Amino acid sequence: MTANTLPNPATKVLPLLGRSQAELTEWVESQGQPRYRGKQLYEWLYEKGARSLADITVFPKAWREQFAANPTVDFGRSQIHLHKQTRDGTEKFLLKLADGEIVETVGIPTSKRLTVCVSSQVGCPMACDFCATGKGGFQRNLAKHEIIDQVLTVQEVMQQRVSHIVFMGMGEPLLNFENLMGAIAVLNKDIGIGQRNITVSTVGIPNQIPRFANEHLQVTLAVSLHAPSQQVRAQVIPSADRYPLIALMDDCREYVEITGRRISFEYTLLAGVNDSAEQAQELAYLIRGFQSHVNLIPYNPVTDADYQRPTEKAIQTFVRVLEDARIAVSVRRTRGLEADAACGQLRGQHTK
Structure with a gap:
């Protein structure tokens, strides 16, 4: 040339x-x-x-x-297809990619930080029974630049420097491993977001958690359990049949051994499914001895999913049982309810 x-x-x-x-x-x-x-x-x-x-x-x-x-x-920049802002300051975006596909991303501000919830795929192949994204099917992986663009778009529109990234949007990050690693490298080195301020959430993919551990990153790994037993987990997560809970927990232990870092276990509370005091005890037993933290997420109802949000009493009982077992636990309170807060809801409404 x-x-x-x-x-x-x-x-x-x-x-x-x-x-x-x-x-x-x-x-x-x-x-x-x-x-x-x-x-x-x-x-x-x-x-x-x-x-x-x-x-x-x-x-x-x-x-x-x-x-x-x-x-x-x-x-490599996307177009803003739809932008919603809620009373609590949360801003949700539908971004139109070069091929016309639509992906979600969310900016979540607090007094001291701006967190971006990033998608890693268009749709999701995991098809979790309670998840709006899973109900929408899977189209493709996002390219590295399409992941990075989400962060830059939120930063530009909200006119605030992004401080934290959570890969908790549409898709299963560990099924898009190479582009995930490439995006994390750019977010860290070129945009200046510390690795310790980046969280990658996974429902669990065979062999991928040890692979992720061997990257020796300082990011936080969040594992979506959503159940304390194989039977209940298989009910709400179809892929659990191919990746039994015992195997997932073995991989989590290997992750801690390799990295020396604690794991955040995410647990969506579904009324009458996984929110009983007995199941809280099961969960405490399952993760005993782990360097870990449990992030409880009261369910945010979505269309086409036959689940309900637990009562506040059930939530507090679940928390108390874990605390009594000396398990570190917190409750994630939903932000942006007016903007279809559950991941995939806004895109799903747009598609319909």
Whole structure:
């Protein structure tokens, strides 16, 4: 490719978002531009939210006009398809990707931080019986740049620096392992979010938790249990038949041994299914000896799922049983109820 020559339109060009400063510098030089423009491109892409070459006003006008006339370079940014804000400040987004698929992401602000709940797939193949995303089926994995774009979009719209990331949106992150690892690297090194402020949530995929452990990251692993027994877990999580609870717990122990880090066990409380005091005792027995924390999530009802939210009395009884067993526990209170708070609900309503 000669200087200032555009790529062949028939050639697939990887998006610029997700590339390191060195990779962006190499691309800039391939376009016949001086090396220092690589740093400028990097800063405008990750810090100033540039969505096209035309946005980068420090670049030569002729070069920007050239690309505007024949836009063959993809910056990898999505379009905001729908944006909802609730009274508690939570902001939920439907983002339209380059192929027309729709994905959800959520910005959750507090007085000291801004957390983004990130999706890793379009839909989800795990088909958990109580989950709105699972009800919508699975389309595909998200590319690395499509994951990163969610964070940048929330940061730009909410005009606040993102401090925390939770991979708890649509999809099963460990089924999109390579793109997950690539996105975490960029979020950490290029956007500046500390690994200890990143949480990856998984329902459990055979062999993937030890694989994740061997990456030796400082991120938090959150394992979605949702039941203290194999029988109940298989009722609400179809994949549990292929990954028995005993095998999942063995992998969790291996994770702790490899990393020395505690695990967060997520447990969605479903009225009359898994919220009894006896089941709290079972849960305490199951995770005894673990370096762990239990995050209880009172169910947020969704369309097409025949489950109900537990009573406040049932929630508090469950908490008390765990505390009496010396299990670290907290209750996640739902944010953004007016914006279809459960993951997949907003996208599901849009699809209908």
